[in-house]
Structure formats: C-alpha cells, structure tokens
Amino acid sequence: MIEKRIEELTQQIVQRFEKSGYKINAKEVLKRLKLLMLEFKVPENEAVRTTVNYLVKELEIPRESLAVESEFVRISDITKPNQWVSLKVKVVQLWDSNSPNISQVGLIGDETGIIKFVIWAKAGKKEVEEGKSYIFKNVVTDSFGGRMQVNVNRNSEIVEIEEDVSLPPREIEVVGALISIQQNSGLIRRCKICNRAMTKGLCPIHGKMDGYDDLRVKGVIDDGENVYEIILNEENIKNLTGIGLKEAKNIAEEFLDRTAVLTELKKRLLGRYFKLIGNKGERYLIVKNIEFLKVGLKEEVEELIKSLEVQA
C-alpha cells in the first residue's frame, strides 16, 4: 500500500517540476521518498516537502519559479504570516477595491472560519464569484493590521469546484451590556458616491463631496467574557429609542448641534443590557435584531441562593 503511495507521490513531484520546465530523475525521487517514509517514518507531507526542497537546492532552481504544491489547511489553522498553503473555500464576499494593483479583494471561508483574500492584479487570475467554491492553491498567508489574510500571486492557482463548501455558523445570539458608543455615531453624513461615512464634509476616498444624512451607532457589546463590536442602523435605533432619521434631524435643529443626537442616544442606550442576533463578520457583528433585555430574574435568583446554601 504505502509503496504504491510513494510511487504516486513520486509522479506528482516529477510532474510538478516538469510543469515548471525542469526534468528530474524519477528514480532519485523514489529513492529519497522511500528512505524518508519507510525507513525514517517521516509523515507524508514532511517527506514530500523535504524532497522538493532538496531538489530545488540541488538543481539550483529559483524558489519562485517552481510551482510549489502547498499543504491543504483549514482557515482556522492560519496563524502565521509567510506560509504557503492551499485552501478549499467559498467566496463569501467581494469588496470594492480602488487600488490598480489589486484585481479582487474580499472574504473567503470554510467550515472553520472566514479570512480576507487579495488577488493581486499581477497574478493574472480569472475573477472569482461570490457564493462559488474554489480550490485556492499555493497562496501565501500574510498579516495586515493585526489580522491574517491570504494573498494570491502568480504562482497560485484558483480552480472552481462543484462542491459547495460550507461556512461556519455565523448567526449568533448575544446578551450583554452596551458599554461603549463611539464618537462617530449618531447623525452622520455619508458620501453620495460610495456611502462611506464622512468627517467634516470629507469622504475618505472622494474627498470633498455631496453627502446625505444617516443615523447609526457604532458600539461595543460586552458580556463579561467576550467583546462584540456592533453597528446599529437607523431601523435598529428607531426600534429601540423611537428616534429615527427624522426625529434625529429635529433634535439637531432644536439644539443647533448635530452631536446632540449622539448625546441623546447615549442617554438612552449606554450601560443597558441587550439581547441581539447578528452575523459575525470579520470585525463587526452585523445586527439583524436587537432589543432591550427583559427577563424575569426572581426564579433564577432563588435558584442561585439555594445553590450557595447547598455548597456551604
């Protein structure tokens, strides 16, 4: 059995070098693999890696010119930058990119997690589509802004697959206190072109621009064990406080101050407990439904007191 597997691996290695334009001696590869796997009991992927490394050095092949076949990993295993890996994923989301160096950017995921990906324009890859599943072969892990991502370069390969890769359960329910509301909350202005929030009439992308009013709360829900960054939209805010866009504009006019809206929202929301359901994105919990927490505590308190008496 294992000897047959070693022959298979030998073929794969030979083909890989051939693909990159290098002819290598199959007998030599077979001999090395047998030594490593049969005699030294090295695991398969280590044996392959070691053999490939040996050949690359021996033939003085520039590393990047070889179509390296990286190990398949799960997204949750990606913790270090500069690792060559292969992934089986679904494209979760494509983002707009304004950089000419980037062909596509967005999120991919498997059962274990979601990660940002960047396809460099120089990689010359066919575009991927949201909701479709792919093998991302030979991509490089990277760390950007404290978060992991994967980069698709010229040596990478993207192959569409029939299989529908499933994503981690993303909808979660949280009960916690709203312990912080950020300053860029309340009555804000958004850019007419890209909808980004503007500061002092400036869009971070388009500069001085025409804007329109919107209402939002960026905040932190904390349950004592975990922290969730959330964004509430106008609808969420109106359901909780009765203050919608129209009411917010009235408050701003009355006080001749747009920040009066934020002050009012803080008074009504900060330090309260909420129950919410939302989708866990890369950074934010996107709120689908949120309400003030209302629970009867009497029975729970009685039980807790009883449990303390039993322990004592």
Add this chain to the structure above:
Amino acid sequence: MTIRKREVARRIFAHEFNNSTYKIQDEGEKSPVYVLTPLGLKCNRIFIVGALLEKEEAKPDSGIWRIRVSDPTGVFMGFVGRYQPEAFESLLEIEPPELVAITAKVRIFEGSRIMVFIRPESISTVTSDVRDYWVVETAKATIERIKRMKEGNEDAKLAKQIYSTDLEEYKNVVKQALLTIMEGFIEKAEETEIVDEEEEIEEEIEELEDIDEFEFEEEEWDLSELLED
C-alpha cells in the same frame, strides 16, 4: 504590526475588588495593568452598576472628581478627570444619589498602603432592572470563579497563594447580594422601599465621611500622576 485585543469588561462585586492588592503587568511600559483578585480574576476593565453616592472635586480646581459607587457588597472608589472626557461630561450632569452603569479601567495605588480604584471611561444613569440584572450576572460570574478556585488554573493558584482566600466568605457575600435583590422582588410596597433605601444611603454616606479625610491626605500628592497615563 499587531493590534492589542480590546480588554473584556469583567463583572465583579465591590467586596472582591476592594480586597485586591496584587498587580500584574508584563514587561514594557505600555503593557496593560491587571489586578489579580482574591478569586483569581485578572482584570483590566470592569463594568459595574450601582448607586453613585457622592461626587466631589478631589482638590479644589484640580478638575479631578472623586466618586463613590455602591453595590450591595461595598463601595467602589473612583477618579474622573478631563482625561476621560466622555465620563467627565456625563458625571457633571448626574446628581447623586443616582443609579449608574460605569465602564472603567482598574487602577492600583501602591503607596504606604495598597488600594484599588476605578477610572471610569463612561458613565450613564440606568434604572433598577439594569442593576438587578447586573447583580445576578455578577453573582454568577463570582460563583464560577469560586468553583475555579477549587480546580485551580494558574491565576487561581496564584490568588490562593497571595490571599489565602476564604471561599466561604465570598459565597456569603454573593448570597447577601442576591438576597437584597430578592427583597426588592418581594416587597411590593414601593413607597416604603424607597424610604428605606434613602435612609440606608444616608447612613452609608455618613460612615464614609469619617475615613474620607484620612484617605484624601494620603494620596493627594500622587493623584495627578496616577491619572495622567
């Protein structure tokens, strides 16, 4: 480049907090300060709900206000200065006594005696149902810590070593806290309840005033330095 993860706001009663004397800080000036409590909780930020009993300027024209916030087990002492504009502005508008929710960083003063206090990041007024939920939530978190003290993870072992923690004491405190909440559920005669509460608070204030001057003098010179980080 790495971004430090936001610190979770832990739930802790004043009794456990005020008994804490042990600081944990990794190498490097900018590493966060943690306080290790007698029940093995390593905390840097806490969320509390209680009665703001007093606010007063720590020293005339210093711009630093001292506050006292009581939960059913004791009183948190805190300082609010202009360095925390959000908390500062809210505090100016609140007249004690008033129920408040506070998110705060924990600080430890290591002078002639060691004491902990809080440095609020945000303060808001809340209703008694928020307080009730907080007491229950904090009771559960505390019971969980008591359990872990018996199993003994690293922090629990260290806490046991430093404080020789008497777990029965903490169980009793939790029980008492829950009982005060329970009274509120049972006593439907709201008027008498309010009167009782007010009397209690007044008594507490009087009690605190005695030790007040003493503490104030002791830390006066060091206060601004403490708050300027």
